[in-house]
Amino acid sequence: MTKTGSNIPPVLRPAQTPARSLTELAERFARDTRGSLDGVTVTGITIATSDLNPGEVFVGIHGRNRHGAEFAQQTAELGASAILTDAEGAGIAAGAGLPILIVDDPRGELGEIAKWVFDTSHDLPLLFGTTGTDGKTSITHLLDGLLGQLGVVTGLSSSALRVVAGERIMARLTTPEAYEMHALLAVMRERGVEAAAIEVSVQAIMRHRVDAVVFDVAMFTNLSHDHMDDFSGMDEYLEAKLPLFQPDRARRAVVSLDTPAGATVVERAGVPVVTIATPAIAVDQDLAATAQWTVTVNEETLEGTGFTLTNNEDGRTLTSFVPVIGPHMAANSGAAIVMLLEAGYDWERISSALARDEGIKAHLPGRAEKIHGEGGPAVYVDFGHTPVGIEKTLEGLRRVTAGKLVVMLGADGSRDTTKRFAMGKAAGDYGDIVIITDHNPRMEDPAIVRRMLLEGARSVKSEEEAYEISPPETAIVEAVKLIGPGDALMWFGPGHQDHRDVQGVRLFYSGRELARQALIDAGWPVGERRWKNPYADDGSHH
Helix, strand or coil, X not given: CEECCCCCCCEECCCCCCCEEHHHHHHHHCCEEECCCCCCEECXXXXXXXXXXXXXXXXXXXXXXXXXXXXXXXXXXXXXXXXEECHHHHHHCHHHCCCEEXXXXXXXXXXXXXXXXXCCCCCCCEXXXXXXXXXXXXXXXXHHHHHHHCCCCEEEECCCXXXXXXXXXXXXXXXXCHHHHHHHHHHXXXXXXXXXXXXXXXXXXXXXXXXXXXXXXXXXXXXXXCCCCCCCCHHHHHHHHHHXXXXXXXXXXXXXXXXXXXHHHHHHCCCCEEEEECCCCCCCHHHHCCCXXXXXXEEEECCEEEEEXXXXXXXXXXXXXXXXXXXXXXXXHHHHHHHHHHCCCCHHHHHHHHHHHCCCCCCCCCCCEECECCCCCEEEEECCCCHHHHHHHHHHHHHHCCCCEEEEECCECCCCCCCHHHHHHHHHHHCCEEEXXXXXXECCCHHHHHHHHHHXXXXXXXXXXXXXXXXXXXXHHHHHCCCCCCCEEEEECCCCCCEEEECCEEEECCHHHHHHXXXXXXXXXXXXXXXXXXXXXXXXXX
């Protein structure tokens, strides 16, 4: 069952939820109750009125601006069976006429409660969880592609998509809230999913979204500048990721030594660890040389990257190809393969599938995603939003671009401002021309975001080589006018996203579709569309 409103993606629910009594829920988790619980049955749980189904428990959490219990009356009208909240929320919700269960920390306890409600303590798919600054989404989708090549029924949860046995919906958050995560796992079990790849953001670990989930294999990719609006520094940022590598969260781990933070993860992990490194991108070559697995880049083209994965202990090697540009994508591919091996998939089965298919067959939405067709300029869209991520992608593209490289760049508003200068500088370091435009302003003035990016770009480029064009609908048209055969255009910002948040309003918007149309209007060939056109339903979305 799903429920959604407007253009907000739905939350998947299992068709069959175990019959749970509110009395038993209270006995297990509540420290106090209000009202009669007799005869009340629980059919689900949620923290959002937008996806509340009749019979579900509504969890009232103290948010940044309001207490969720303020919506108690609305949830009663929508058919909620009860309210679960803290003592403050119980007072707020008292007039709604629903039974109230009181817990000390609704968000902190939601994972265990959702696990009980959706009965996700058994018979789950193999679970792969990936965290790190860059590469999380790519590895998650590479895992999904590889598993598909092995004939496995898969599930996936990334910042781009939720996928269950072939059903695909857009993601809301990078990692679902705990109630959605456990509902998703229940749906996967119900539909016969054998293995699922989950992207785990640092916010997911900190904000209890993956509580009561144990990953069979957890992966650490790297650590670089991001989220400094949430942390006092890089040490605190890394510290927030470390809980994923303890026995209550994972059974074993794969850790990349491409950044020094990997050594800390290995040292602090409470589960068995294997290490991997890609010398072509490693920060510390001596550290990389200690890894148990090495990824060597063999080939770089506009169509993708060839690589060899080597086990440094027994000498096994596997050579393959990933259809995405850049050595970092070879690193991500090697990591995904080692994660499969750590989960128990057979080396020969994996190598045979890759040989049969002449490489990894995976679609990475919004990750150096190809828009162009044959015979014209190369055009890509990318979700890159960290300085290192932008640098790695452009470094790879620069090496395979015979002509000029145009970089179009936007950044999130109402997010980490300290990285914007470095993002702009990275674009300027590799691009011949840099066009700064808008991306996702949220509640911030987009002109301020553009100015900070432009300062970084102009630290290495002249005014003629780095300038701003707003809105992005105009910017992409002007950018395409600058390129021809042999040239390349990389648009950082929207990537896979199908919307923008402008002053709290979610607007349909697709960088992929805009880039595609700009190429068509300029008379250049385009590739096959592998996404839904968000403007196709009616013309009002423009």
